[in-house]
Each structure stands twice: as C-alpha cells, then as structure tokens.
Amino acid sequence: MATATGPPPPHDLNTFPDGLRGRRILLCTESFGPVNGVSRTTLMLVNHLRSHGAFVAVVAPDNHTKANTFAPVRTEDVGATYRQEVRLTGYPLPFNPELSIVYPVRLSALYQRTFGGPPDLIYLASPASLGFQVMLQLRKHSAESQVPIISNFQTDLAGYCKILFPGALGSFASWMFARTQGYLFSHPSVKTIFYPSSFVRRYLEGVAGVQGEKLDILRRGVSTEGFNPARRSEALRKKWAPNGELILFTCSRLAGEKGFEFLAQAASELDRRGFNFKLVIVGGNRNTLVEQEVKEMFGSLREKKKVIFTGFKVGDDLTAHYASADVFLHCSITETFGLVVLEAMASAVPVVARDEGGPSDIVEHGKTGYLIPPHDLGGFVEKVIELGRSAQLRERLSRESHARACEATWEKIGNKVAWRMTDAIEKRETERADRKLSTTATISSAGVPTYGWLLMSGALRQLVVLGIVDAKLVIGLCTILGIWVGVSVYLVVSKVGHLAKALRPRTSARMRFLSGTF
Incomplete structure (x- = not known):
C-alpha cells in the first residue's frame, strides 16, 4: 500500500494485484477500438484488466465504425447498472x-x-476533449468525494497544433494546450501521469509545468504472436516487387502531420539516384480529400508504380504486410511513442526513423535500425541505400530488432498500470478513514458537483448564486471554452477549404468547356 507521501513501493510486475479485482474503473478515452495506435493500446489494457477481474466501464466518442471493440465479460457480479461501454456524440x-x-x-x-x-x-x-471535461468537473467535488485519477499521456496535442494550424495561430494553440494541460494535471486528484518517452517527460515538466513526482514512464507492448517474422508472405512480396526490388514499408494514418511530405521527398531522392525499390504504404483516412492530398505528394512515383497504397489493413492481413517488408520507414516527428515502430521490430524489420519523439527511445541506433536527425533528408536516404545494398546488414538488424521487441510484453505493462491503480485506490480509502477519525464536520457537497456543465440548464445561474467558484475554475472554464471555440472555427474553415478543393476541378473543367478549350 502506498504511503501518504513519495512514490509507491516497488511491485512484482509479473503478478496482477489482488486488490484490484472487483474494483470499478471508469476509463475515459478519446478513441477506442481499431482506430489507431493509442486506441489499440487502450484496448489491450481494458482486456487485461477485465480478464483479471476488474470491472472496467469505457466511455469514448463514437468512432463511426461497426467493429467489435472487445470481448464482453460476465456482469452479474457487479450489478444490473454496470455498462461496459458508453459511446458519446461529438463533432468528427x-x-x-x-x-x-x-x-x-x-x-x-x-x-x-x-x-x-x-x-x-x-x-x-x-x-x-473528454478527459479535459472530466478533470475540470472533478475539481469542484469535495475532497471526500474526489475519485482519484490516473492519466496516460499518449498524444502530443501541442505538437499537432503547430503542424495543423498556420503560423502564429499554431504557436498560440500549442501554448494554450500546454497551459491547459499543466493546469489540469496539477490538481491533487490526478495521482499519476504515465508518459511513454523521455521526449514527452521533457514536455510535461519543462513546458506544461507538471510536477515531476507525478510522472511515471510506461512503455507500450506488442503482440509478438501476431507481429513476428513467421507472418512473412512470399506471395505478397512477389506481388509488390516482381523484379526483386527492395520493399520499403510504412504504416500510418494518411495525414500531413504523419511526415508524409518528408517521406515523399525521400522516395523522390531514392528514385533520382536510381535506387531499385517499392514503397508500400498501409493506412488511409476516412476524409477522402485529406487522403488524396497525401497521395498527390508522391507525384510521378505513383505513375511509375514505385509507390503502392494498400488502404487500411487489420488482423492477420496487417501482420503479413509488416513481416513481408525489408525496411520500415518512420517519418513522423509528432509521435509520443510510435507503436508502429515496435510492431515493425517485432516483425524482424529494421527501422530507419527520424530522431524525434517516441521512436528515439525505441530504436537503438546501429543495432535495431537507424535514427536520423529530423531534417537530414540526405542522411535518411543514405541509410536506406546502405540497408538496401547489404542483405547481411539487414539480417543482423532484423535479429536484434525482433529480440528487443520481444522484451516489451503487454503482461508486465498492464500489471504496472494495475498496481498504480491499486495504490491510488487504497491510498484514498486510507485517507478517507483518517478524516472520519479526525473530524465529524459535515461535508456539504459530498458526492455531488455543485455546478452543471457548459450549456446545461441553470449552470451559469448556479455558479453565480452559490458563490463558490474560485478564480482558477473560471479561468479553466474560459480556457476550455476558448479551445472549443477556436477548434470549431478551424473545423469550419478547414471543411470549407476541403470543399473548395473538391469543387475546383469541376469548376475549372466547366469553364474550359464553356470557353471552347476542350
């Protein structure tokens, strides 16, 4: 059991804590199911906790898919009110x-x-958007009724803002996210913040200003049963590279912030030097306009059939694609971890990655792959060519990659989270018991928030009449509202821009027809 101060004692990560069995965990996530690396990681944790007897209720936005997200478990032991998954509406x-x-x-x-x-x-x-609401509302619960929070920081929202928003707006949005995160994470109800890499810790402590004692590193695991070299398909390889070309591979959502501009430049330079390769890109984007913008970055390479876009892949099909490649290319610089890199290593595929973000902690330069300075296009291309020219080098890096990935097991990672949860719950129960012994004072607002939420009936009237709103809460509410307004404006402008791009070819064709240039 954790003491009142300092970190909890070390635990045996090979065992699941008995104290968490039968406990009720409310897990709020921004995505859940087969959507991306973050959601796949969350799904693995949910299944691990449930399989060991913890009751986990997942709250997430609607992911607009019909895919089954998890295997249901028996619920009679927790009561009729227990719902395993709740989907919320939102703006995609x-x-x-x-x-x-x-x-x-x-x-x-x-x-x-x-x-x-x-x-x-x-x-x-x-x-x-969901997690911010939870943390902000929990602040107005009494100390007695505040449920402890554990957070897993997996997405660099501030970094995304710098890429997605233009110029000064991107810098301002990034600063705003950092300030908001620092404010929310600093509250005593937040007991632990897991982070996946040293890059993220530097951001949380240095930029967001989060207390260092709350931070705890949590790597990600990989299913080595699924991702392993035995999945290699000679039929796939023959289909992609009938003339024995080196197969370069990447797997990512097709979006600008994933480094596809850099990848397109690298592929063009490889082609210019006469390097014999095929680049296989797994992934897509349900916004077809964004997906098309990424594909157009590769220009004539697509016409030469040097680049192959496969679309989304899942399950055995996905693992076969990984294992059938020769070299994995990772060009994103916004990844807090980079699960795809670990999946490639588990598939015994050496990695060439830009040395920024999570991959910097995963890839061991010269042993499991190569890390290249983020903007060194020439160095990136040279390492790809070096690997392409030496089958012996590729084989050595492949063995090391697979061995390193096999050390990252989901069992230990899930148990580490479970022990932290148990420590937080037991600490809260101890503190509540101590308070009952030391005071008989009535807690006026036990268990019930004293205010509604934005746009809810009577919310603002409650805030004014009850007179219990401190300045920091007002600032927090205004900050979150400001972020929503800013993002909403950006979404509208972005949608109009994409619509204009979609209509432009039709308009141009019609004008040429009317002017007689056809």
Whole structure:
C-alpha cells in the first residue's frame, strides 16, 4: 500500500494485484477500438484488466465504425447498472473523422450511465476533449468525494497544433494546450501521469509545468504472436516487387502531420539516384480529400508504380504486410511513442526513423535500425541505400530488432498500470478513514458537483448564486471554452477549404468547356 507521501513501493510486475479485482474503473478515452495506435493500446489494457477481474466501464466518442471493440465479460457480479461501454456524440475532426470532439457532458451522468454511481478510480487515456471535461468537473467535488485519477499521456496535442494550424495561430494553440494541460494535471486528484518517452517527460515538466513526482514512464507492448517474422508472405512480396526490388514499408494514418511530405521527398531522392525499390504504404483516412492530398505528394512515383497504397489493413492481413517488408520507414516527428515502430521490430524489420519523439527511445541506433536527425533528408536516404545494398546488414538488424521487441510484453505493462491503480485506490480509502477519525464536520457537497456543465440548464445561474467558484475554475472554464471555440472555427474553415478543393476541378473543367478549350 502506498504511503501518504513519495512514490509507491516497488511491485512484482509479473503478478496482477489482488486488490484490484472487483474494483470499478471508469476509463475515459478519446478513441477506442481499431482506430489507431493509442486506441489499440487502450484496448489491450481494458482486456487485461477485465480478464483479471476488474470491472472496467469505457466511455469514448463514437468512432463511426461497426467493429467489435472487445470481448464482453460476465456482469452479474457487479450489478444490473454496470455498462461496459458508453459511446458519446461529438463533432468528427475533418482531417481525421475517426476522432471526435466530445460535446459537453456531465461527469455525474457518466457515473450513472456506467456504474450507477461513482467508481473507485478514473483512468484517462490520452485526455483531450473528454478527459479535459472530466478533470475540470472533478475539481469542484469535495475532497471526500474526489475519485482519484490516473492519466496516460499518449498524444502530443501541442505538437499537432503547430503542424495543423498556420503560423502564429499554431504557436498560440500549442501554448494554450500546454497551459491547459499543466493546469489540469496539477490538481491533487490526478495521482499519476504515465508518459511513454523521455521526449514527452521533457514536455510535461519543462513546458506544461507538471510536477515531476507525478510522472511515471510506461512503455507500450506488442503482440509478438501476431507481429513476428513467421507472418512473412512470399506471395505478397512477389506481388509488390516482381523484379526483386527492395520493399520499403510504412504504416500510418494518411495525414500531413504523419511526415508524409518528408517521406515523399525521400522516395523522390531514392528514385533520382536510381535506387531499385517499392514503397508500400498501409493506412488511409476516412476524409477522402485529406487522403488524396497525401497521395498527390508522391507525384510521378505513383505513375511509375514505385509507390503502392494498400488502404487500411487489420488482423492477420496487417501482420503479413509488416513481416513481408525489408525496411520500415518512420517519418513522423509528432509521435509520443510510435507503436508502429515496435510492431515493425517485432516483425524482424529494421527501422530507419527520424530522431524525434517516441521512436528515439525505441530504436537503438546501429543495432535495431537507424535514427536520423529530423531534417537530414540526405542522411535518411543514405541509410536506406546502405540497408538496401547489404542483405547481411539487414539480417543482423532484423535479429536484434525482433529480440528487443520481444522484451516489451503487454503482461508486465498492464500489471504496472494495475498496481498504480491499486495504490491510488487504497491510498484514498486510507485517507478517507483518517478524516472520519479526525473530524465529524459535515461535508456539504459530498458526492455531488455543485455546478452543471457548459450549456446545461441553470449552470451559469448556479455558479453565480452559490458563490463558490474560485478564480482558477473560471479561468479553466474560459480556457476550455476558448479551445472549443477556436477548434470549431478551424473545423469550419478547414471543411470549407476541403470543399473548395473538391469543387475546383469541376469548376475549372466547366469553364474550359464553356470557353471552347476542350
């Protein structure tokens, strides 16, 4: 059991804590299911906790897919009110429709819709629109009724802002996200913030100003049963590279922030030097206009059939694609971890990556692959050519990559989270017991938030009449509202821009027809 101060004692990560069995965990995530690396990681954790007897209720935005997200478990032991998954409505992002900005929702409503009352612990996976709401509302619960929070910081929202928003607007949005995250994470209800790489810790401590004692590193695991060299398909290789070309591979959502401009430049330079290759790109984007913009970056390479876009792949099909490649190329510089890199290594495929973000902690330069300075296009291309010319070098890096990936097991990672959850729950129960012994004072607002939420009936009237709103809460509310307004304006402008691009070819063709140039 954790003490009142300092980090919890070390635990045996080979065992699951008995103290978490039968506990109620409210897990709020911005995406859930087969959507991206973050959501796949969250899904693995949910299945791990449930398989060991913890009751986990997942709250997430609608991902606009019909895919089954998890294997249901028996619920009779926890009562009729327990719902394993609750989907919320929101506004889908135009550049990534699988993700949504969740509309305002009451925390008390989430309690009722999942367990019929407060859970033992709240877990926030990569908090953004939903996680921010949860943390902000929990601040106005009494100390007695504040449910402990554990958060997993998996998405660099500030970094995305710098790429997605133009110029000064991107810098301002990035600064705003950092300030908001620092404010929310600093509250005593947030007990632990997991981070995946040293890059993220530097951001949380140095930029967001989060207390270092709350931070704990949490790597990601990989299923070595699924991702392994035995999945290699000679039929796929023959289909992609009938003339024995070196097969370069990447797997990512097709979006500008994933480094595709850099990848296109690297592929063009390889082609200019006469290097014999095929570049296979797995992934897509449900916004077809964004996907088309990425594909157009590769220009004449597509006409030469040097680049192959396969679309989305899942399951055995996905693992076969990984294992059938020769070299994995990772060009994104916004990844907090980079699960695709670990999946490539587990498939015994050496990696060439830009030395920024999570991959810097995964790839061991010269042993499992190569790390290249983020803007060194020439160095990136040279390493690809070096690997292409030496089958012996590729074989050595492949063995090392696979061995390193096999050390990252989901079992230990899931158990580490479970132990932290157990520590937080037991610490809260101890503190509540101590308070009962030391005071008999009545807690006027136990268990019930004293205010509604944005746009909810009577919310602002409650804030004014009750007179209990401190300045920091007002600032927090205004900040979140400002972010929503700013993002909403950006979404509208972005959608209009994409619509204009879609209509432009038709308009141009019509004008040429009317002018007689056909």
